[in-house]
Amino acid sequence: LVxxxxxxxxxxxxxxxxxxxxxxxxxxxxxxxxxxxxxxxGAGQEIxxxxxxxxxxxxxxxxxxxxxxxxxxxxxxxxxxxxxxxxLHSLLRALTNETYSDSMQHLEREQALAKQFAEILHFTLRxxxxxxxxxxxxxxxxxxxxTLNRMRINNVPAEGENEVNNExxxxxxxxxxxxxxxLKALSDGTTKFVSExxxxxxxxxxxVLSTMASVCKVMLETPEYRSRFSSEATVSFCLRVxxxxxxxxxxxxPVGAFAKSSKIDMKGCIKVLRxxxxxSVEGLLNALRYTTKHLNDESTAKTxxxxxx
Numbered sequence: 377l378v379x380x381x382x383x384x385x386x387x388x389x390x391x392x393x394x395x396x397x398x399x400x401x402x403x404x405x406x407x408x409x410x411x412x413x414x415x416x417x418g419a420g421q422e423i424x425x426x427x428x429x430x431x432x433x434x435x436x437x438x439x440x441x442x443x444x445x446x447x448x449x450x451x452x453x454x455x456x457x458x459x460x461x462x463x464l465h466s467l468l469r470a471l472t473n474e475t476y477s478d479s480m481q482h483l484e485r486e487q488a489l490a491k492q493f494a495e496i497l498h499f500t501l502r503x504x505x506x507x508x509x510x511x512x513x514x515x516x517x518x519x520x521x522x523t524l525n526r527m528r529i530n531n532v533p534a535e536g537e538n539e540v541n542n543e544x545x546x547x548x549x550x551x552x553x554x555x556x557x558x559l560k561a562l563s564d565g566t567t568k569f570v571s572e573x574x575x576x577x578x579x580x581x582x583x584v585l586s587t588m589a590s591v592c593k594v595m596l597e598t599p600e601y602r603s604r605f606s607s608e609a610t611v612s613f614c615l616r617v618x619x620x621x622x623x624x625x626x627x628x629x630p631v632g633a634f635a636k637s638s639k640i641d642m643k644g645c646i647k648v649l650r651x652x653x654x655x656s657v658e659g660l661l662n663a664l665r666y667t668t669k670h671l672n673d674e675s676t677a678k679t680x681x682x683x684x685x
């Protein structure tokens with residue numbers, strides 16, 4: 377079962393090259409997006425001062441000047457989620473078509489694409505972890521929208537408006553209102569892929585996801601494999617990918633990841649998470665607690681529910 381594609385960068389074969397290059401462009405930008413999000417400080421100070429001194433025009437102008445470029449960044453992150461979803465569709469098309477007889481063959485023969493799929497999941501969970509601990513994002517954006525509405529009512533021209541019009545502002549606002557916005561975009565994207573490809577058996581998609589979850593779990597729980605990991609970063613990469621595919625599986629599979637008939641060993645996966653230093657996996661455990669679809673179903677075993685408490 378175990379394949380090291382998850383921790384090494386396989387070179388694309390000729391058959392994979394076109395898709396690989398298309399997705400690679402998105403992944404190159406993903407690194408810069410994470411750096412920008414990590415450095416995102418927000419305009420909390422300027423906003424506070426403007427709100428406390430509503431009649432001081434200079435402070436209002438300062439807050440607006442601080443917020444407009446930040447909203448440009450938030451728009452860029454939102455637009456990137458759409459590019460990520462398109463990249464995910466390209467990879468799913470390649471990894472689920474009928475070229476090979478099963479998901480394991482796909483992952484073995486298309487290791488470079490499987491690794492890119494893993495990279496997308498890693499990025500997604502990392503983005504959402506950073507977003508969760510940064511309340512400035514939603515505060516900045518809601519201040520921007522309130523100020524924009526006030527300017528509109530008073531017929532004041534707003535140079536920031538050409539950046540984000542009202543309709544786009546609504547969509548961006550919905551995106552950031554979700555606790556894990558990138559994961560939501562990916563889950564919706566996977567669901568959409570399945571519904572748009574009705575001629576493709578749903579198992580083609582869910583089996584790729586469950587096989588990847590198994591590969592990650594075995595890599596993490598088997599000392600002889602784990603000892604070959606080059607660094608702790610590789611461990612957290614595998615953990616994020618494992619959680620990411622579980623969540624996608626839970627969205628796409630009719631009965632989800634937690635049911636008895638699920639092809640994912642949920643108890644084993646949760647145990648692997650529980651065996652890590654606690655502060656390093658709390659975000660991932662929360663992702664399973666709060667962003668899955670079927671955890672609270674009647675059919676979910678009590679032992680699984682209590683393992684996630």
